[in-house]
Amino acid sequence: xxxxxxxxxxxAEITKxxxxxxxxxxxxxxELLDIxxxxxxxxxxxxxxxxxxxxxxxxxxxITGSEIALLxxxxxx
Amino acid sequence: xxxxxxxxxxxxxxxxxxxxxxxxxxxxxGAGGLGCPVLQYLTGAGIGTIGIIDFDVxxxxxxxxxxxxxxxxxxxNKAIAAKERLEDLNDSISITAYPFQLNYQNAIDLFNQYxxxxxxxxxxxxxxxxxxxxxxxxxxLVFGAIYKFEGQVSVFNYKNGPSYxxxxxxPPQKGTVPNCSxxxxxxxxxxxxxxxxxxEALKIILGIGDVLSGSLLFYNALxxxxxxxxxxRNEAIIQSILEEKNNFYNKQINIxxxxxxxxxxIDDIISEENIQFIDIRESHEQPKIExxxxxxxxxSQLEHSLSKINSDKKKVLFCQSGVRxxxxxxxxxxxNIANCFSLKEGAIVLNxxxxxxxxx
Numbered sequence: 001x002x003x004x005x006x007x008x009x010x011x012a013e014i015t016k017x018x019x020x021x022x023x024x025x026x027x028x029x030x031e032l033l034d035i036x037x038x039x040x041x042x043x044x045x046x047x048x049x050x051x052x053x054x055x056x057x058x059x060x061x062x063i064t065g066s067e068i069a070l071l072x073x074x075x076x077x
Numbered sequence: 078x079x080x081x082x083x084x085x086x087x088x089x090x091x092x093x094x095x096x097x098x099x100x101x102x103x104x105x106x107g108a109g110g111l112g113c114p115v116l117q118y119l120t121g122a123g124i125g126t127i128g129i130i131d132f133d134v135x136x137x138x139x140x141x142x143x144x145x146x147x148x149x150x151x152x153x154n155k156a157i158a159a160k161e162r163l164e165d166l167n168d169s170i171s172i173t174a175y176p177f178q179l180n181y182q183n184a185i186d187l188f189n190q191y192x193x194x195x196x197x198x199x200x201x202x203x204x205x206x207x208x209x210x211x212x213x214x215x216x217x218l219v220f221g222a223i224y225k226f227e228g229q230v231s232v233f234n235y236k237n238g239p240s241y242x243x244x245x246x247x248p249p250q251k252g253t254v255p256n257c258s259x260x261x262x263x264x265x266x267x268x269x270x271x272x273x274x275x276x277e278a279l280k281i282i283l284g285i286g287d288v289l290s291g292s293l294l295f296y297n298a299l300x301x302x303x304x305x306x307x308x309x310r311n312e313a314i315i316q317s318i319l320e321e322k323n324n325f326y327n328k329q330i331n332i333x334x335x336x337x338x339x340x341x342x343i344d345d346i347i348s349e350e351n352i353q354f355i356d357i358r359e360s361h362e363q364p365k366i367e368x369x370x371x372x373x374x375x376x377s378q379l380e381h382s383l384s385k386i387n388s389d390k391k392k393v394l395f396c397q398s399g400v401r402x403x404x405x406x407x408x409x410x411x412x413n414i415a416n417c418f419s420l421k422e423g424a425i426v427l428n429x430x431x432x433x434x435x436x437x
Binding site (some may be wrong): 006008009010018046047049051054055056069071072073074075076077 | 199307
């Protein structure tokens with residue numbers, strides 16, 4: 001399955017891009033995260049939520065959508 | 078009244094809507110980058126009762142984005158300086174300044190006096206306190222937060238909608254997400270995000286349009302792109318906060334400025350020999366300390382510069398005002414580097430002190 005992953009805030013700084021597309025042959029969100037963790041080591045220490053087609057998903061959610069987003073919390077004001 | 082004519086001639090607002098605005102009570106948390114534009118537009122709109130809570134003082138580095146302040150506001154408390162400016166903008170409304178820190182002891186009573194809470198704070202401790210107090214007092218929360226060139230906006234706790242915790246259940250580990258004073262922010266960004274927050278507050282008051290409840294809006298100033306994320310209410314999380322209500326007054330807030338680290342005064346250490354003074358300011362900051370030996374390790378480089386830290390000496394870290402040096406000392410403490418102290422006085426006092434000493 002061909003998916004696009006969008007990155008925000010500090011996550012985009014770690015991956016050095018706002019989005020990337022890749023072929024994903026796994027099933028679950030956790031499997032995708034494992035791929036991203038091995039690609040971007042610094043991601044492991046960051047807090048973020050994962051969204052699929054603009055909805056929050058969890059580690060054990062099946063990836064069915066084409067757009068994934070990694071969303072960190074912002075503190076600044 | 079001619080002041081509100083451009084509202085009243087809008088058929089969606091009218092005199093009825095303007096009366097709703099006049100009767101509304103809004104509390105704004107923080108008079109910083111977000112709070113300033115929020116306050117400016119809500120005051121202009123004629124919100125009848127406005128509260129401003131901020132314990133911080135205006136610094137020169139705030140003026141790039143905190144549009145209520147000028148050079149005459151420097152060193153004044155932000156809530157008080159904002160009130161002064163806003164009373165000039167609109168003298169027909171009631172504005173109350175709370176020049177102290179929001180905490181678990183005062184939040185519930187304060188929120189109960191208002192209809193809507195707008196969060197413009199700059200740290201997670203305060204943001205979770207604001208969210209939880211809104212759940213407990215059943216107040217809508219207009220949320221805004223920024224990071225460098227990006228912003229987030231949403232409305233939480235609105236008509237049984239989700240809360241911030243339904244999106245991010247717990248605060249991230251301390252020190253993992255920097256704020257504007259640590260990492261910088263494009264000045265216009267909080268102007269955009271704060272204006273969006275003011276817009277959400279006015280829609281709630283007027284009952285027009287679609288309130289941004291149940292979704293989080295992301296704005297990127299560099300790409301001008303907007304993305305939204307759907308957020309669902311998590312009943313279990315909200316119930317767990319409601320159950321915490323009785324324990325609320327016993328909790329302590331511990332924001333970055335109040336980090337527990339060992340502090341020293343110049344008087345305590347100036348006669349000591351075995352000290353490594355560490356200037357953790359960035360390289361462009363003035364004044365340079367000239368009369369004593371100082372190691373320069375900017376806060377942004379600290380964790381990568383541990384080899385410059387002398388393990389045999391007592392380390393005294395300083396910055397401009399004693400705030401960032403506390404953060405730096407905390408970082409070294411967490412890395413188990415012993416014998417580190419934060420200098421209470423800033424570089425200016427240290428510089429004057431060392432000049433005097435060398436002239437004696």
